[in-house]
Amino acid sequence: MEPKKATRRGLPMRAFEQAAEVLKALSHPVRLKLIELLSHHELTVNQLADRLKLPQNQVSTHLNRMRAQGILDRRREGREVYYRITHPHAQSVLRAIQRYEQVHMTFEGGEAI
Numbered sequence: 001m002e003p004k005k006a007t008r009r010g011l012p013m014r015a016f017e018q019a020a021e022v023l024k025a026l027s028h029p030v031r032l033k034l035i036e037l038l039s040h041h042e043l044t045v046n047q048l049a050d051r052l053k054l055p056q057n058q059v060s061t062h063l064n065r066m067r068a069q070g071i072l073d074r075r076r077e078g079r080e081v082y083y084r085i086t087h088p089h090a091q092s093v094l095r096a097i098q099r100y101e102q103v104h105m106t107f108e109g110g111e112a113i
Helices: 013-026 029-038 045-052 056-068 090-106
Strands: 072-077 080-085
Touching: 013 029, 013 056, 013 090, 029 045, 029 056, 029 080, 029 090, 045 056, 045 080, 056 072
Parallel strands: none
Antiparallel strands: 072 080
């Protein structure tokens, strides 16, 4: 299926529906942090759990939610399972958050700090 181009009327509704599904899957602080950690290289569930200081089963639940939406994929190497980002826009969301944080840190209470 070829992506539809934006027109003078804006993007087609389907584009917003697809974006909403991805954003729903990312709409948890732990899942966003997982995207940040995975944006540099593949990591195992145990490595991610250690970095987040969360139980492995909780991290697995978040990873599976994102995998079900096509945001992540995994590969097995022996007994280890490595996760990686596969959705092209997941890192765009991360970059938007990073830009927001840069602006937010520049201003406090509406005044430059």
